[in-house]
Amino acid sequence: MSKPRIHILALGGTIATRPDATGAMQMGLGADDLVAAVPGLAELAEIEAETVSRVGSHSLSFDQIHALAAKIRGLEADGFVVTQGTDTTEETSFLLDLLLDLDKPVIVTAAMRNPSLTSPDGPGNLLAAVRVACDPWVKAHARALGVMVVMLDEVYAAADVLKVHPTRLNAFASTQTGPLAALVEDRVVPMSLPVREAIVAARRHFGAAAGGKAAPVVLLWMALDEPGALIDAVSGARDHLGYRGAVIGAMGGGHTPERATDSVLKLAAALPTVVAGRAGGGGPLLRKTYGGPSSEIALRAGGVLWAGRLQPLKARMLLETCLRAGLSRPIMGEIFDAFG
Ligand code: ASP
Helix, strand or coil: CCCCEEEEEECCCHHHEEECCCCCEEECCCHHHHHHCCCCHHHHCEEEEEECCCCCHHHCCHHHHHHHHHHHHHCCCCEEEEECCCCCHHHHHHHHHHHCCCCCCEEEECCCCCCCCCCCCHHHHHHHHHHHHHCHHHHHCHHHHCCEEEECCEEEECCCCEECCCCCCCCEECCCCCCCEEEECCEEEECCCCCCHHHHHHHCCCHHHCCCCCCCEEEEECCCCCCCHHHHHHHHCHHHHHCCEEEEEEECCCECCHHHHHHHHHHHHHCCEEEEECCCCCCCCCCCCCCCCCCHHHHHHCCCEECCCCCHHHHHHHHHHHHHCCCCHHHHHHHHHCCC
């Protein structure tokens, strides 16, 4: 039986670094280098390796991920593995998930330990990602699984996966839902299928997003006694400093400090503004429990959009995509409300 054709697209990141003369790690390795470091790949699949860029994922752009999605759509392969840095994997994987609707596996993987260290995780993660891309259960459920992230022998849904530690090897987790599958020996062990109705519904509106213009979204984190001056600076500035939308990392079930609440409401009148929960890994927010000026009831009545279970970084990906597609506020409201 012929082996599945897996197309590997390398963007950069720690997995693709090598030491310079001073010993500092620099972007440098391409897709062919990554593949050459994992001889076991050839037993699993026919590999096509392509270097897309050599940048740290902290410097990737929305436009680059849109271009990557377009490239993947145009490729002939049985599955796709994207390698990149871990810094923004939780963001780029969800953006790809919003943009791609394929019945073939799309997997993002990365590395926490660079190739100069003892036991770097890049080669093992790449092998695991290709194994997942070739797996019959994954192939049969590719559309239902959506874009996946594979790290340290676990498979996560793009909508849920978070980077939960800046440096540790086990830096990724899906705190709300847990992994979709685990790898053990040479097997992929299925555990669950993600609930994707809200993503599927959102995607119906995204036809224009692919060609749309970048729409910068500012992320503003609420914290104890936040006075709201930065929020006022955005809403009061000419052209809103270039921002087209805002995500507020709100407290608890969807609250802002009372002294910043007028600022938040003014911002929501000026720009599409989404409240997402800053606590833990996101999770459904309240809608109708607390009263008072900075409550979820008041914020929602004031036109603030509600991210439901989406964590702020994920909500920002969704808002940028909505804005790029030129969607109206009522449609954006429906899209976000579907996330709980
Ligand atoms: N700064 C790196 C990046 O995201 C970190 C990593 O890959 O782990 O590209």
